[in-house]
Structure formats: C-alpha cells, structure tokens
Amino acid sequence: MAYLALYRAWRPRRFDEVVGQEQTVTALRNAVREGRLAHAYLFSGPRGTGKTSIAKIIARAVNCENIDDGEPCNHCSTCADISNGNFMDVIEIDAASNRGIDEIRELREKVRILPAQGKVKVYIIDEVHMLTTEAFNALLKTIEEPPAAVIFILATTELQKIPATIRSRCQSYNFRRLTIEEIGERLQQVAGASEIELNDEAMVLIARRAGGGLRDALSILDQIYSYKGRVINKEDVQEVLGLVDDLFLGKLMDAVFSKDTAAVVGMLNTALNQGKEAQQLAKEAALYLRDLLLYQVLGDKAEFSVVTEASQSFIEQQKQQVDKHKILQALRMMMDTGDRLKYSEGNKFLLEVTFMEMASLFDESEPAVEKKKSVTKKEAASPEKDEKSSARDILWNKILAGVKAQKIPTHALLAQGKLIGSKDDAIYIGFKKGYKFHRDRMGEKPNREILENVLQEIFGREVEVEFILLDSEQYNDIIVKKAIEYFGEDMVEIKD
Ligand SMILES: Nc1ncnc2c1ncn2[C@@H]1O[C@H](COP(=O)(O)OP(=O)(O)O)[C@@H](O)[C@H]1O
Numbered sequence: 001m002a003y004l005a006l007y008r009a010w011r012p013r014r015f016d017e018v019v020g021q022e023q024t025v026t027a028l029r030n031a032v033r034e035g036r037l038a039h040a041y042l043f044s045g046p047r048g049t050g051k052t053s054i055a056k057i058i059a060r061a062v063n064c065e066n067i068d069d070g071e072p073c074n075h076c077s078t079c080a081d082i083s084n085g086n087f088m089d090v091i092e093i094d095a096a097s098n099r100g101i102d103e104i105r106e107l108r109e110k111v112r113i114l115p116a117q118g119k120v121k122v123y124i125i126d127e128v129h130m131l132t133t134e135a136f137n138a139l140l141k142t143i144e145e146p147p148a149a150v151i152f153i154l155a156t157t158e159l160q161k162i163p164a165t166i167r168s169r170c171q172s173y174n175f176r177r178l179t180i181e182e183i184g185e186r187l188q189q190v191a192g193a194s195e196i197e198l199n200d201e202a203m204v205l206i207a208r209r210a211g212g213g214l215r216d217a218l219s220i221l222d223q224i225y226s227y228k229g230r231v232i233n234k235e236d237v238q239e240v241l242g243l244v245d246d247l248f249l250g251k252l253m254d255a256v257f258s259k260d261t262a263a264v265v266g267m268l269n270t271a272l273n274q275g276k277e278a279q280q281l282a283k284e285a286a287l288y289l290r291d292l293l294l295y296q297v298l299g300d301k302a303e304f305s306v307v308t309e310a311s312q313s314f315i316e317q318q319k320q321q322v323d324k325h326k327i328l329q330a331l332r333m334m335m336d337t338g339d340r341l342k343y344s345e346g347n348k349f350l351l352e353v354t355f356m357e358m359a360s361l362f363d364e365s366e367p368a369v370e371k372k373k374s375v376t377k378k379e380a381a382s383p384e385k386d387e388k389s390s391a392r393d394i395l396w397n398k399i400l401a402g403v404k405a406q407k408i409p410t411h412a413l414l415a416q417g418k419l420i421g422s423k424d425d426a427i428y429i430g431f432k433k434g435y436k437f438h439r440d441r442m443g444e445k446p447n448r449e450i451l452e453n454v455l456q457e458i459f460g461r462e463v464e465v466e467f468i469l470l471d472s473e474q475y476n477d478i479i480v481k482k483a484i485e486y487f488g489e490d491m492v493e494i495k496d
C-alpha cells in the first residue's frame with residue numbers, strides 16, 4: 001500500500017478533531033447545525049492551520065446523509081466521495097495553479113445549475129488572492145447574487161490581497177497560528193498512533209520549527225521518521241533539520257555580545273566544518289536574536305523558537321546585558337545576510353563578516369559604533385547602506401591594522417587598495433587605475449605572505465587573496481558582479 005503522508009492521513013474530518021481555532025469551529029458548527037450557513041466565507045491565515053480541512057468538513061456536513069449534531073458522519077457514500085474528491089457538487093479550485101481564469105468562467109456558467117448529486121454545491125477556492133482581476137470580478141458578480149444551494153469558501157494566506165469588494169460580501173474567519181503546545185500535543189498523538197517513539201525534547205524541537213502550522217509539523221515528523229525510523233530523539237531532529245546543537249547558539253551569541261571575535265569566528269568555523277550551511281546558521285542566529293528581543297520586551301518564554309531549556313541560562317543573562325536597540329540592529333543584519341546567503345551558497349565570508357560586524361555593534365569603544373549613534377536620524381533614509389558598508393569597513397580596518405602591526409611598508413601598499421568582495425576561501429582586493437605599482441608589489445611573495453598570515457589569524461583558516469586592477473575591464477566584470485552578489489550593491493564602489 002502506498003504510504004500516506006502523515007499530514008494527509010491526519011486531516012481532521014470532523015469539527016471536533018480540529019486543533020485550536022475554537023471560535024471559528026464553534027461558530028461554523030453551530031451554523032451547520034442550525035442550517036444558517038452564509039453563502040460565502042473567507043478563511044484567512046497562515047498555511048497549515050486548518051482552512052482547507054474545515055472547508056471540507058463543511059462541504060461534507062451540508063451534504064451528509066446522516067448529519068449528527070453539526071458533524072458529518074464520514075461513513076455514508078456522500079461523505080466518502082467528498083473525501084476522495086469524487087463528488088460532483090464539491091468543486092475545488094486552486095487559484096494558484098493558473099490564476100483561475102478558466103475555472104471562474106466555468107464556475108459562472110455552471111453555478112446556477114442545481115446540485116446533481118447532493119443537497120448543496122460547495123465551491124472551495126484555495127489561494128484566492130492569486131486570481132486575476134478579471135477572475136475576481138467574475139467571482140464578485142457571482143457572489144453578489146448567490147444562487148440557492150451554493151456555498152463559496154474562499155481561502156487565502158494573504159488577506160490583504162483580497163479586494164474589499166470581495167471581503168465585504170463574505171463572512172470572514174481568521175485562522176491563527178497554532179501554539180507550540182497545541183502542535184506538540186498533536187505530534188504526540190500522531191506519533192503514538194503511528195507507533196513512533198517521539199521523546200519530549202524532540203517533539204518541542206519540531207513544534208518550534210513549524211512556525212505555527214500543523215502541516216509543516218507533521219511533514220517534519222514524516223521526514224525524520226523516514227530517515228531515522230521509529231525512535232526519534234532530539235539529536236535526530238537536529239541532524240535531519242541541520243540544526244546546531246542546544247548550547248551552540250547561546251554560546252555563540254555570548255561571544256558576540258562580549259565582542260570576542262576570535263571565539264566567534266572559531267565557533268562558526270567548527271560548525272561549518274561539521275557541514276552546517278552558512279545560510280542555516282544565519283537563520284538560526286536571527287531566530288535566536290528574535291527570541292532574545294521578544295523575551296526582553298515581552299518576557300515571553302512560551303514561544304521561543306530556537307532557545308532551548310539548556311540554553312535558557314544564556315538568554316537570561318543576555319537579557320540583562322544587551323541593549324534592545326542593538327539587538328534589533330543585529331537582527332536586521334542577520335536577516336539581511338540570511339537573505340543574501342540564499343543566493344550565494346557556501347559563502348562563509350559573508351557570514352563571518354556579518355558576525356564580526358555584529359560583535360562590533362556591542363563594542364562601546366569601537367569608533368564605527370560611535371559614528372553610527374550620531375547619525376541615527378540620518379540613518380532612517382538609508383539604514384542598510386550604513387550597515388553593509390560598515391561590515392566591509394570593519395573587516396578592512398582589521399586587516400589593515402593586522403598588516404600594519406607586522407610591517408609598515410606593506411601596510412602602506414595595501415592601504416591604497418580596497419576590499420571589494422569575497423567568496424568562499426578567497427577575498428578580492430581592488431586597486432584603482434593609478435595604483436598598478438601597489439598592486440604588483442602586494443602580489444609579491446613577502447607582502448602577500450604577510451597579508452595571508454593576517455587573514456589566517458582573523459579567520460582561523462587559510463584564505464586566498466586576489467588583487468585586482470580595477471580598470472582591467474574583463475576582470476572587473478566578473479569580479480565586480482561577484483562582489484555585488486555577495487555584498488550588495490552599495491558595498492562596491494568602484495568608480496569615484
Ligand atoms: N487546525 C488543525 N487541526 C488539525 N490538523 C490540522 C490543522 N491545521 C492543519 N492541520 C494538518 O495540516 C494538514 C493541512 O491542513 P489544511 O487544512 O490543508 O491547512 P491550510 O488549508 O490552512 O493550509 C491537515 O491535513 C492536517 O494534517
């Protein structure tokens with residue numbers, strides 16, 4: 001028998017099987033029971049929170065042959081046909097697939113034909129915000145003069161994209177994210193019934209990653225089960241989801257907040273060498289900062305997304321220690337880097353530099369931070385520019401200082417260049433037109449070695465250097481493009 005994905009097998013089939021969404025469930029069940037359903041409903045909310053499931057419960061309930069206290073029986077042939085998608089009068093339209101033009105046209109033609117098989121025709125239109133304007137207008141006309149014995153259920157994850165004209169014609173229900181507890185409980189129930197041994201730590205870890213949606217929670221459980229078998233513990237979850245271990249983030253952030261860049265870079269290296277993805281690390285760090293910020297501002301522990309039991313002592317302390325404005329700034333930085341890492345896999349530098357920059361945020365003595373403070377107002381105009389250029393500046397100043405400490409003449413040469421970008425294990429240093437001499441000298445072994453040693457010290461690993469003359473067209477194009485890709489446009493100022 002084909003394996004049925006857990007999230008499908010566990011689609012709630014009665015109102016009383018739905019997790020959470022209490023008010024919605026009560027209101028709709030009462031309406032079914034009392035035979036006073038509206039003609040059009042609009043269900044909105046994040047994915048995997050029960051919109052489609054409840055739409056189908058309604059579809060069955062209004063057509064079921066043995067309806068019982070507002071619930072479908074789920075045994076009669078009507079209920080079975082609807083569940084299997086074999087019922088002519090329950091029509092599901094996925095607006096995301098072709099934006100619905102043909103379907104809505106067909107809907108307009110057929111909507112006035114009486115139900116063929118059942119009592120009530122139910123149109124379920126998923127991702128309704130994807131409809132074209134034309135399709136929306138057609139839908140609106142139909143909803144404005146609803147034929148008898150037809151119910152429309154529109155579902156969307158993006159309520160704000162639904163025209164007011166449609167919204168005002170529908171009875172609206174907002175589906176909320178499910179709590180970690182609700183998700184955890186359901187996970188245990190599903191695991192128990194499927195003879196999966198899911199310990200509590202593993203359960204919480206999955207529940208937190210699900211972002212309030214049960215579909216994702218169950219899919220994650222499925223995924224781990226298929227890799228790891230029936231016994232699932234915390235380490236299995238961490239491994240399959242590519243998460244860092246419990247204490248890692250707490251420790252890493254401790255190092256950031258105490259400006260211990262060597263420790264930060266060391267820890268990042270260890271994690272990367274163990275096969276963690278740079279993007280995953282950025283994401284985890286951003287989530288940690290978010291947890292910290294919410295904890296600081298709201299005292300909210302219940303909804304931590306990455307902070308674990310084990311790492312609570314870290315966050316407890318950090319909460320006292322760090323300024324919330326800086327956390328917010330750091331969070332933006334990390335999210336931004338996470339986004340950019342999506343398009344440039346494996347670029348360790350970007351990650352490392354962002355962490356260095358982040359550490360410097362918390363360093364009161366660092367001039368870059370002072371400068372930042374005094375321009376806070378202006379920053380509003382282009383906040384990102386300041387953040388990004390300071391990331392590069394901080395690294396470049398570190399490099400220059402390191403070289404200067406080794407050999408002043410080398411520093412004098414290098415200082416004429418600028419850091420233009422980086423990729424995996426190489427960084428690119430550019431020299432402008434008139435500085436070919438400097439570039440050539442820097443490329444000579446003794447100077448290059450000094451620089452490479454400094455980089456080795458900063459990054460804790462070997463880093464290659466490429467010197468680029470910024471007027472050699474062909475080189476420019478490729479490298480500049482790369483630099484832009486990794487650092488963002490305003491990091492790269494080639495022309496003066
Ligand atoms: N509120 C809920 N109660 C129980 N299971 C749920 C709930 N929300 C989602 N699920 C699970 O996720 C799957 C997908 O849910 P679905 O109703 O299609 O979500 P949506 O339409 O909101 O994206 C269901 O089959 C079920 O396994």
Ligand SMILES: [Mg+2]
Nearest residue numbers: 051052126155
């Ligand atoms: Mg759905």
Ligand SMILES: [Zn+2]
Nearest residue numbers: 064073076079
């Ligand atoms: Zn039935």
